[in-house]
Amino acid sequence: MAAITMKNIVKKYGDGFPAVNDISLDIADGEFMILVGPSGCGKSTLLRMIVGLEDITSGEMLIGGDRVNEKAPRDRNLAMVFQNYALYPHLTVFENIAFPLRLHKAPDTEVKERVNQAAELLELTEHLDRKPANLSGGQRQRVAMGRAIVREAQAFLFDEPLSNLDAKLRGQMRTEISRLQKQLGITTVYVTHDQVEAMTLGDRVAVLRKGILQQVASPRTLYQEPVNLFVAGFIGSPPMNFIPATVGDGELSTPFGPMHLPESRSVDLSEHEVVLIGARPESFEDAAVVSDTIRDHGVTFDVHVDVIEWLGNEQYAYVPYEAPEDIRVQLAELERELDSEALRTQLVVSLDATSRMAEGSNAPLWLDLRKVHIFDPSTGANLTAQTDEPADVSEPA
Ligand SMILES: Nc1ncnc2c1ncn2[C@@H]1O[C@H](COP(=O)(O)OP(=O)(O)O)[C@@H](O)[C@H]1O
Numbered sequence: 001m002a003a004i005t006m007k008n009i010v011k012k013y014g015d016g017f018p019a020v021n022d023i024s025l026d027i028a029d030g031e032f033m034i035l036v037g038p039s040g041c042g043k044s045t046l047l048r049m050i051v052g053l054e055d056i057t058s059g060e061m062l063i064g065g066d067r068v069n070e071k072a073p074r075d076r077n078l079a080m081v082f083q084n085y086a087l088y089p090h091l092t093v094f095e096n097i098a099f100p101l102r103l104h105k106a107p108d109t110e111v112k113e114r115v116n117q118a119a120e121l122l123e124l125t126e127h128l129d130r131k132p133a134n135l136s137g138g139q140r141q142r143v144a145m146g147r148a149i150v151r152e153a154q155a156f157l158f159d160e161p162l163s164n165l166d167a168k169l170r171g172q173m174r175t176e177i178s179r180l181q182k183q184l185g186i187t188t189v190y191v192t193h194d195q196v197e198a199m200t201l202g203d204r205v206a207v208l209r210k211g212i213l214q215q216v217a218s219p220r221t222l223y224q225e226p227v228n229l230f231v232a233g234f235i236g237s238p239p240m241n242f243i244p245a246t247v248g249d250g251e252l253s254t255p256f257g258p259m260h261l262p263e264s265r266s267v268d269l270s271e272h273e274v275v276l277i278g279a280r281p282e283s284f285e286d287a288a289v290v291s292d293t294i295r296d297h298g299v300t301f302d303v304h305v306d307v308i309e310w311l312g313n314e315q316y317a318y319v320p321y322e323a324p325e326d327i328r329v330q331l332a333e334l335e336r337e338l339d340s341e342a343l344r345t346q347l348v349v350s351l352d353a354t355s356r357m358a359e360g361s362n363a364p365l366w367l368d369l370r371k372v373h374i375f376d377p378s379t380g381a382n383l384t385a386q387t388d389e390p391a392d393v394s395e396p397a
């Protein structure tokens, strides 16, 4: 096991375009690190540079404190677990796990001992004589991990291992990988474009956009204190709402009327004419069911409710609104780039299951202003982010 350290890593392919652009990242020994971002942001390239399948254009890659830039993949002793698990169909589970030991011509007794040990850990003992084709997806995944375990690899590297499984199996495998990683305590780097996987698996998540590292933080901090519009829009489903606001005398004027930011969220807006107010779906509530004790922390405004989606334990309301043309264009661009659900000029808000707000009606909606973020639309920066000390947003709405 080992720590992985990246210092100013750059990768330029033939055409000179930086697929990975000046990334510095410290992955601790035993840590589960997720690399997440939309397709094409450089995740696989970065992972392949860790393993040694791709040359590093500039910067330094350290594994266990040793520079590995010039080392061949086999000398880095890392285990890459691919999407298809790369199992040999004609070999038994035993021989699949034993494969790296056979390559190194390990003596039979050692092979037996180490494969049996790994199989026990992975609950594969009774399947050792079977062929991969007769195993479930979860068992195949474990065989692939078994192969990495007998090699005593320094780290596990995964590149979207679950992306071609159906939703249910993906959920099971996610739990499996997470459980095994904790049990084994092996440094793990896991690439995904799926923010749900990113949020549920990792100790920390590194968010990439166009080859540039945006933010590295725990899932909770990413959700509560995203540093910019991109991270805010990428993490969370349904995504954060972005409401355009014009900065006036001590207040923000929005399509829903004026809003006064509370002390805890106030930022210097003197240099800004227009900002985006970011609000998660759960920061809204049907004003009719908001308790009096917290009502004053927010603002209430009338909206037209277009659609209600009732899911039993929760419900979502869709609230369209008018926004200036340039803001619409900007939101549409962000939406395209995030490949996300609509960040259109409509709010998606989560309502308490007891709310009786009706589709097609006008109703008062409440927004908890203690939980909003203020973004600079020109730079995307979150002006309210306090990444050192996450704001306490755990109070019930
Ligand atoms: N072998 C290659 N030659 C040239 N460009 C490449 C090569 N591999 C990837 N790229 C480019 O580098 C960028 C990052 O690709 P990749 O790391 O595969 O992204 P991700 O895994 O995040 O989807 C993309 O723009 C992609 O087109």
Ligand SMILES: [Mg+2]
Pocket: 043, 044, 045
């Ligand atoms: Mg990829």
